[in-house]
Amino acid sequence: MIKSLLRYAKNFSISLLFTGERKIVLKDFRRFSLGRKVINNQVINPWSDKTYNEEERSEALTKAVNWLLHSQNSMSDDGFGSYHIINKWTTSYVETSGYIIPTLLKYAKKEQKNDIIKKLIASGDWLVSIQKPSGGWQGECIADNRPEVVFNTGQVIRGLLDIYLYTNDKKYLESATRSCDWLCSIQENEGYWKKFAFRGVPRVYDSYVDAPLLQTYKITKNELYKEKARKNLHWIIDNKQLENGWFEDCDNTIKRNDRPILHTISYTIDGLLDCGLLLNDKRIIDAATKSADKLFELFSKNKYLNGRYDRNWEGSESIICTGSAQIAIIWIKLFKLTKNIQYLNAAMKMNDILILIQDRSVKESLNTLGAMPGSYPIWGRYEPFSFPNWATKYFADSLLLEKECLKEALELSK
Amino acid sequence: MKIGLTTYSFDNKDFREQLSSMLKNGIKPDYILLHYGGKFKYNKGFNFLRKTLKQQRFKSLPFLLSYKKNKPSAPAKFKLSESDSKEVDNYISLANIINAKGINAPYTINKIRSLGVTMIACNGGRLHSDVLNISTAVFLNVHASKLPMYRGMNNVEWALWEHNEIYGTIHKISIGIDEGDILYQEKIDTSNIELKTISDYRQYCFFKSNEMMGMAIKDYFDKKLSFTKQDAPRAPIAQYYIMHPILKEYLQKRLAQK
Numbered sequence: 001m002i003k004s005l006l007r008y009a010k011n012f013s014i015s016l017l018f019t020g021e022r023k024i025v026l027k028d029f030r031r032f033s034l035g036r037k038v039i040n041n042q043v044i045n046p047w048s049d050k051t052y053n054e055e056e057r058s059e060a061l062t063k064a065v066n067w068l069l070h071s072q073n074s075m076s077d078d079g080f081g082s083y084h085i086i087n088k089w090t091t092s093y094v095e096t097s098g099y100i101i102p103t104l105l106k107y108a109k110k111e112q113k114n115d116i117i118k119k120l121i122a123s124g125d126w127l128v129s130i131q132k133p134s135g136g137w138q139g140e141c142i143a144d145n146r147p148e149v150v151f152n153t154g155q156v157i158r159g160l161l162d163i164y165l166y167t168n169d170k171k172y173l174e175s176a177t178r179s180c181d182w183l184c185s186i187q188e189n190e191g192y193w194k195k196f197a198f199r200g201v202p203r204v205y206d207s208y209v210d211a212p213l214l215q216t217y218k219i220t221k222n223e224l225y226k227e228k229a230r231k232n233l234h235w236i237i238d239n240k241q242l243e244n245g246w247f248e249d250c251d252n253t254i255k256r257n258d259r260p261i262l263h264t265i266s267y268t269i270d271g272l273l274d275c276g277l278l279l280n281d282k283r284i285i286d287a288a289t290k291s292a293d294k295l296f297e298l299f300s301k302n303k304y305l306n307g308r309y310d311r312n313w314e315g316s317e318s319i320i321c322t323g324s325a326q327i328a329i330i331w332i333k334l335f336k337l338t339k340n341i342q343y344l345n346a347a348m349k350m351n352d353i354l355i356l357i358q359d360r361s362v363k364e365s366l367n368t369l370g371a372m373p374g375s376y377p378i379w380g381r382y383e384p385f386s387f388p389n390w391a392t393k394y395f396a397d398s399l400l401l402e403k404e405c406l407k408e409a410l411e412l413s414k
Numbered sequence: 415m416k417i418g419l420t421t422y423s424f425d426n427k428d429f430r431e432q433l434s435s436m437l438k439n440g441i442k443p444d445y446i447l448l449h450y451g452g453k454f455k456y457n458k459g460f461n462f463l464r465k466t467l468k469q470q471r472f473k474s475l476p477f478l479l480s481y482k483k484n485k486p487s488a489p490a491k492f493k494l495s496e497s498d499s500k501e502v503d504n505y506i507s508l509a510n511i512i513n514a515k516g517i518n519a520p521y522t523i524n525k526i527r528s529l530g531v532t533m534i535a536c537n538g539g540r541l542h543s544d545v546l547n548i549s550t551a552v553f554l555n556v557h558a559s560k561l562p563m564y565r566g567m568n569n570v571e572w573a574l575w576e577h578n579e580i581y582g583t584i585h586k587i588s589i590g591i592d593e594g595d596i597l598y599q600e601k602i603d604t605s606n607i608e609l610k611t612i613s614d615y616r617q618y619c620f621f622k623s624n625e626m627m628g629m630a631i632k633d634y635f636d637k638k639l640s641f642t643k644q645d646a647p648r649a650p651i652a653q654y655y656i657m658h659p660i661l662k663e664y665l666q667k668r669l670a671q672k
Contacts, residue, residue: 297650
């Protein structure tokens with residue numbers, strides 16, 4: 001507790017006294033602490049009635065993409081790093097470099113930006129070059145030189161598959177299948193991953209590993225990938241999902257596993273949903289929908305989602321931007337599936353909040369302009385004073401998907 | 415059984431239209447519960463000013479200044495005729511007015527209890543469970559959409575978005591949103607009238623729905639109508655929420671092109 005307070009005090013004072021980003025911290029202080037109103041004993045946050053039009057949404061997307069590209073340019077290799085107000089740029093984060101590729105590739109194809117595609121192929125090459133002999137990819141940043149991790153490996157596969165489908169160059173597929181073989185070889189009999197899992201404990205958010213495993217199965221027709229993914233999915237929904245949709249063993253820490261972060265809850269739901277769709281398995285889709293609907297209910301009631309939720313869906317901690325964007329993505333996917341416009345409507349409102357967070361309206365350097373912070377306010381407990389690249393990635397994904405589905409919704413209502 | 419209406423202002427459009435429909439159907443309400451805790455929570459005089467300035471942070475000033483004026487003017491075809499409006503005013507001037515500080519205030523609850531068996535058409539303010547649990551009272555709501563299909567907010571908009579017909583519904587107020595038993599439901603014909611904007615549709619549909627109140631109560635007393643349970647699921651995703659402005663904009667464009 002004292003340690004944590006001291007760290008916060010240090011971060012606050014350094015960010016306010018010695019960094020060029022003091023305006024960002026002050027802005028969040030103004031709008032978060034002073035911008036709130038209390039009406040009829042209810043806290044009304046500044047985003048309650050703030051909405052953005054389509055043009056402003058496109059601008060927000062462009063700014064987010066530009067920041068991701070700037071992140072790549074700031075690295076000594078072709079990966080993507082994150083920016084911390086005090087510690088500045090990290091080295092490339094292997095896992096997220098993998099799953100940023102599909103986001104930027106989608107954007108580049110839509111906007112016909114070949115220069116971005118070239119950079120993404122370079123990123124794919126870099127990922128292939130750092131693959132471990134086992135077939136897996138290391139955890140965290142490249143400079144940390146950690147051993148391979150199951151979850152992180154799954155996310156690199158996502159990027160390589162997309163590059164393979166675009167270039168048709170077999171080396172990316174070979175790299176992906178090598179890692180899938182490794183994932184299959186280390187899965188426990190019960191269906192979960194423990195060896196090479198983050199912190200060595202089985203976690204339900206590995207459903208987000210099952211999805212790329214199944215995508216690889218769709219391309220290679222290797223039945224083992226399908227079998228292993230299905231085994232993990234059944235382990236999750238049969239053993240770890242409560243009746244109310246909440247998941248046990250869902251946090252990426254041991255200490256706070258009783259109230260996982262929205263980020264990992266979203267990984268779990270998204271993984272289940274994608275896998276359910278890939279397998280055309282209603283039971284798995286229903287499991288994902290159950291949790292997504294609970295979060296929909298909480299969002300409709302409170303107008304935002306907390307950073308963490310306990311087993312009774314009691315929220316705590318401030319907004320985690322990544323998780324919020326991920327949930328918006330899940331709702332949009334559910335709109336696509338069910339055609340229930342309320343999912344899209346809620347996702348659009350969530351994106352309004354995220355655009356407001358991104359739109360700081362202060363003079364910023366390229367290191368932060370367009371980036372999504374880990375938490376709102378920026379000193380929130382998740383990735384404090386930091387702009388993790390995955391937050392901006394999911395924010396961009398959400399806006400891209402929203403744009404796509406808005407067209408679909410309009411077609412449906414014509 | 416006593417009949418009553420609640421409102422936070424005698425200028426409230428819905429209240430006036432419902433009262434007019436009751437009078438037209440030969441129903442003379444026994445009381446009007448004038449509560450100040452509905453849409454804008456305030457007390458009279460100084461307290462009102464102090465609270466409004468503090469809670470609404472000056473945003474309510476325009477409301478404060480326009481309070482005595484009529485509410486947003488509706489196109490002539492969607493509001494009470496002059497003679498109906500006069501009849502309503504005459505009735506209000508003679509009516510038994512119960513003043514209350516809020517619809518959920520303890521005083522209001524005691525007052526409603528003391529009325530005995532009563533049916534109340536409600537306008538403004540969300541009723542809490544303490545009020546809804548008064549066993550001798552039935553609280554009615556006008557809902558300008560089909561139930562149980564369109565529960566929640568912006569229902570006229572959502573029905574238009576989904577190309578569905580708009581209904582007027584009179585139903586019991588329950589703890590769950592728009593989940594109470596239905597007394598009367600009827601389709602609103604919008605084909606014979608020129609409606610170009612969302613606002614047009616809303617005003618017209620609420621006007622027509624409010625008109626149903628008097629007839630529904632009369633038929634209930636004549637034993638021609640009874641309450642019917644809603645059988646739809648209570649899932650939050652089955653509800654409708656405030657429509658995002660981008661969707662509204664598209665809907666507006668579509669209506670204008672029609």
